[in-house]
Amino acid sequence: MSREFSQMDKQIFDKLAPEAGGSTMSKMGHSYPFILxxxxxxxxxxxxxxRERLEKLDTTELDYLVELAMEEKEDIRSLEEEDVDSFMELIRNKLSPEREKELKAKLGFA
Known part of the structure; x- marks a missing residue:
């Protein structure tokens, strides 16, 4: 599954990975299909x-990632297990426990 990064995707990726220098390409020269x-x-x-990188996101950016995940345009299932936990915890704390439950249900984590 491949998708073109939107301006918002690039903004979030740059915030999470400033060392990438604005590039959303892998070392192999492929565009990343996902942000996280x-x-x-x-x-x-x-x-x-x-976790520290994710904590830089504001609520709008975090909710945007939740929406992408709900639309299956962002892959949460394949993150490292601890990273999934960090992402869910951040959703619970910065957005709401309901938003976390909604995403978990959609992803089959509930």
Whole structure:
């Protein structure tokens, strides 16, 4: 599944991975199909690093990622397990417990 990054996607990716220098391409020269997966698997040094990166997101950006995940345009299932937990916890704390439940139900995590 491939999609073109929107301006909002790029803004969020740049905020989460400033060291990428605005590039949304893998070292192999392919465009990333998702925002969070390359952060989880390639860029963040640890689960703690991933969490710290996510905490930079404002509620609008976080809710945008939730919407993408609900539309299956953002892959949450393939993140490192601890990173899924961090993402869900952030949704619960910054958005609402209801929003977290809604996403978990949609993804079959409930």
């Amino acid at each position: 997966r390359p952060i989880s698997h390639k860029i963040a040094q640890s689960a703690e690093d991933f």
